[in-house]
Amino acid sequence: KQEVTQIPAALSVPEGENLVLNCSFTDSAIYNLQWFRQDPGKGLTSLLLIQSSQREQTSGRLNASLDKSSGRSTLYIAASQPGDSATYLCAVRYSGGGADGLTFGKGTHLIIQP
Amino acid sequence: GAVVSQHPSRVICKSGTSVKIECRSLDFQATTMFWYRQFPKKSLMLMATSNEGSKATYEQGVEKDKFLINHASLTLSTLTVTSAHPEDSSFYICSAPGGRSYEQYFGPGTRLTVT
Numbered sequence: 565k566q567e568v569t570q571i572p573a574a575l576s577v578p579e580g581e582n583l584v585l586n587c588s589f590t591d592s593a594i595y596n597l598q599w600f601r602q603d604p605g606k607g608l609t610s611l612l613l614i615q616s617s618q619r620e621q622t623s624g625r626l627n628a629s630l631d632k633s634s635g636r637s638t639l640y641i642a643a644s645q646p647g648d649s650a651t652y653l654c655a656v657r658y659s660g661g662g663a664d665g666l667t668f669g670k671g672t673h674l675i676i677q678p
Numbered sequence: 679g680a681v682v683s684q685h686p687s688r689v690i691c692k693s694g695t696s697v698k699i700e701c702r703s704l705d706f707q708a709t710t711m712f713w714y715r716q717f718p719k720k721s722l723m724l725m726a727t728s729n730e731g732s733k734a735t736y737e738q739g740v741e742k743d744k745f746l747i748n749h750a751s752l753t754l755s756t757l758t759v760t761s762a763h764p765e766d767s768s769f770y771i772c773s774a775p776g777g778r779s780y781e782q783y784f785g786p787g788t789r790l791t792v793t
Contacts (some may be wrong), residue, residue, distance in 0.1 A: 595780065596779070596780065596781075598781065598782060600784075605769075605789070606786065606787065607684075607771055607784050607785055607786035607787040608722075608771065608773075608784040609784075610781060610782070610783065610784070613779055613781045615779065653721065653722070655722075655782075657780065657782075664727075665712040665714070665724035665727055665737075665773075666712070666722075666724065666773075666782055667724070668714075668721040668722045668723075669721060670720070670721040671721055
């Protein structure tokens, strides 16, 4: 069974710092990997989607990388801002064929101090 | 990006009653939708896959007779929590895949509280 692990579970840094969130998964046979943001009591906002054939995706201050062979992905946030404070979730879709839901990590709770 | 809505956003019900949650894809069609549950300070767990025109597929440990799923059209899936108990209190979120990349678009979630 696929397991997704996120490290660290929580992170608090001063505004302006660059930071890296880590995600690892046990089965490298993935279809794609998605990073989400979740604000307290809210739904999920998709940040970046990386297909299994891709190495990285960028959107603004965010950059996500994927190393399928080692079962790892990172989310890099540049020049962090207080508005970046949220829980960041990593999720993987199997490549087993058919319609598969996502397997989520437990998330990294990020606080950016003003 | 594609939009998925959920209704209601919050619901409080008494133990033993049933609650229906709707998930709609607003600007695209979805033959498949997914239902997730999130307990406080926990991650999302896939409950079931909703298939338009056929029976839903449930994950291990999820009671299909308790969580009834109906996917009657290409834009609507419903989750009915039957005979709800306090332990069913949770945040329920649906998603639908869109586009060739199979990106998942999530609804805003429904907070269910069973008293």
